[in-house]
Amino acid sequence: MNADPTTATVPSVLGPVVDVCADLYRWGWAENHAGNLSYRLTDAELAAFPVSDQARGATFESPFPELAGASFLVTAAGSPFRLLVKEPTRHTGVITISADGSAYTVVWGFDGDKRPTSELPAHLRGHQERAKVEPDNRVIMHCHPTNVVALTHVHPLDEAELTRSLWASNSETILAIPRGVGLLPWMVCGTDLIGIESAAKLREASIVIWACHGVLVAGRSVQDAMGVVESVEKAAKTYLLTRGGDRRSITDDQLRELAAAFGIEPPARFLP
Ligand SMILES: [Zn+2]
Structure with missing residues (x-):
């Protein structure tokens, strides 16, 4: 297995994942050991990964029966995204969920005894719930x-x-996040609770903001997920840059005009 993601021997799905992790690091949104990503593989994408001889895996505290048999490309625990781009076979891996959803097996990657991100249960819960509204x-x-x-x-x-x-910071934000954002108060990270609360929010919105911490975002592709983060980050930056003075934001009526022009139906709790 060649660790260079640009060669043809590496499954093509790995390239966009490595690229987005590199961007997250470069833009300062995945400093140190921060950041993790999981990608649900199709059968054809899974088949492109040479099965390793590692018989590693683990049992979940709570099973994921709705994900039985599914396979995911996942970033490794404690792996800086800065290094991931150099050694994707060490800092990412592929896991397959068991037939009863109670455990997973590593089928590729995680070289050097690496393991999936410690946030794996939160990711799997997110996949399970988001799939109900976005198959x-x-x-x-x-x-x-x-x-x-x-x-x-x-x-x-x-x-x-x-x-x-x-929405009021930039005309295109309502297009990027027509269902708004989910918001969680400050919570201890890495716990089951933040995973459960986030998954519930992902039924309503594609991005959940964790106060004083970061975001959990869902998408049909890594580009979709990254696009949502970019749009929300731009809106947040614009809000902060204009904070304090006399602000002239986009009005509610203008937001309604945007929604009508682009066929968006904003939830009434966000825009009456
Ligand atoms: Zn974090």
Whole structure:
């Protein structure tokens, strides 16, 4: 297995995943060990990975029966995205969920005894719930977009108010996140609880903001997921740059005009 993601011997699905992890690092949204990503593989994509001889795996604390038999490309625990791009076979791997959803087996990657991200249960819960409203969803991604995190330090932690502030910052934000954002208060990360609460939010919106921490985002592709993060980050940055003075944001009537022009039906709790 060649570790160079540009060669033809590497499954083609790996390239976009490595690229997006590199971008997240470069933009400062996945510093140090931050950031993790999981990608649900199709059967054809799975077949492109040479099965390794590693018989590693683990049992879940709570099973995922709805994901039985599914396979995921997942980033490794404690792997800096800065290094992932250099050694994807070490810092990513493919797992397959058992027939009863109670355990997983590593079928490729995670060289050097690496393991899937410690946030794996939160990711799998996210995949399980998001698939109920978006059957084509493939990606769950976590990162620390700086301005989004900063916004949660100064903005009221109200889902509708925060969504409106983001929509009102840039005309295209409502197009990128027509269902608004999910918002969770500060919580201890890496716990089952934040995974359960986030998965519930992903039934309503494609992105969940964790106050004073980061985001969990879902998408049909890594580009879709990244696009949502970029749009929300831009809106958050614009909000923060214009905070304090006399602000002239996009009005509610203008938001309704945008929604009508692009066939968007904003949830009434965000835009009455
Ligand atoms: Zn984090």
